[in-house]
Amino acid sequence: MATELEVHSIDEHTPTDEFIAWTAERFRNRRMVLTTSFGMEGCALIDMYAKHGAVPTVVYLDTMFLFPETYSLRDRMVRRYPLVTFVNRGTSLTPEAQEARFGPELWRRDPDLCCQLRKVAPLRQALTGADVWITAITRSQGGTRSGVELVGWDWHYQVLKICPLATWDRQRVWDYVRENNVPYNELHEQGYPTVGCTHCTAPVPGSSPGEYSRAGRWAGTEKTECGLHWESGAGSQESGVSALQGSLADAPDPGLEAPDSRLPTPDFR
Numbered sequence: 252m253a254t255e256l257e258v259h260s261i262d263e264h265t266p267t268d269e270f271i272a273w274t275a276e277r278f279r280n281r282r283m284v285l286t287t288s289f290g291m292e293g294c295a296l297i298d299m300y301a302k303h304g305a306v307p308t309v310v311y312l313d314t315m316f317l318f319p320e321t322y323s324l325r326d327r328m329v330r331r332y333p334l335v336t337f338v339n340r341g342t343s344l345t346p347e348a349q350e351a352r353f354g355p356e357l358w359r360r361d362p363d364l365c366c367q368l369r370k371v372a373p374l375r376q377a378l379t380g381a382d383v384w385i386t387a388i389t390r391s392q393g394g395t396r397s398g399v400e401l402v403g404w405d406w407h408y409q410v411l412k413i414c415p416l417a418t419w420d421r422q423r424v425w426d427y428v429r430e431n432n433v434p435y436n437e438l439h440e441q442g443y444p445t446v447g448c449t450h451c452t453a454p455v456p457g458s459s460p461g462e463y464s465r466a467g468r469w470a471g472t473e474k475t476e477c478g479l480h481w482e483s484g485a486g487s488q489e490s491g492v493s494a495l496q497g498s499l500a501d502a503p504d505p506g507l508e509a510p511d512s513r514l515p516t517p518d519f520r
């Protein structure tokens with residue numbers, strides 16, 4: 252059992268493997284969900300938890316618009332980590348039903364709505380009932396992710412959000428993946444720094460797997476995020492450390508005390 256001393260020894264400089272061990276112990280009686288889109292960072296994080304023998308349920312959202320290479324990677328991950336439970340919590344709204352209801356090529360006309368239907372709403376539903384949400388996002392990915400905390404309360408989804416790789420950059424992730432023979436999407440070696448839906452992901456000429464970029468996502472538009480991750484409000488490393496300490500002491504007991512402001516989630520099933 253973790254002691255108070257151990258809890259308060261966690262900070263920005265805690266080695267990632269120690270931090271992961273701490274999360275596994277600290278929240279072992281909580282409902283933990285690790286979400287992934289099978290990006291390089293997510294695969295690396297699953298490997299790290301697997302090494303500790305304490306992988307939370309891994310949830311992914313099949314948008315039904317994923318690349319064949321991504322489905323292949325999912326299958327390789329399932330074979331590589333037989334003790335890990337992978338669960339698809341993607342939408343039940345088929346592409347045909349979406350077109351009938353919202354018109355053709357919604358991703359071109361209103362990508363925010365398309366992402367809301369196929370990513371954000373399913374994530375909200377997947378996190379319902381969860382106490383702890385673990386993700387592999389990093390500050391170096393920029394945008395709304397630049398202020399992400401190692402541990403923080405996510406007011407949007409009403410869940411404790413843990414980002415063990417918050418301080419990592421892509422090169423470090425790529426080094427980890429190669430050194431530990433972690434499965435990864437072969438598209439990373441074909442000019443795709445990140446891989447999302449087929450309709451909204453393009454290769455970035457000159458990119459390499461060790462360089463993170465979202466330039467190929469929703470190319471030609473202002474959109475850079477699907478809307479899964481909201482700004483935490485902690486905008487700097489220093490405030491992130493403070494928030495970490497504060498979040499451990501002051502955050503509502505996950506799932507118990509926080510007011511529930513969840514919006515209704517459409518159910519297409």
Ligand code: SF4
Pocket residue numbers: 314316357358361362363365366367369370447448449450451477
């Ligand atoms: S990434 Fe594109 S296709 Fe996928 S859900 Fe978002 S808008 Fe739709």
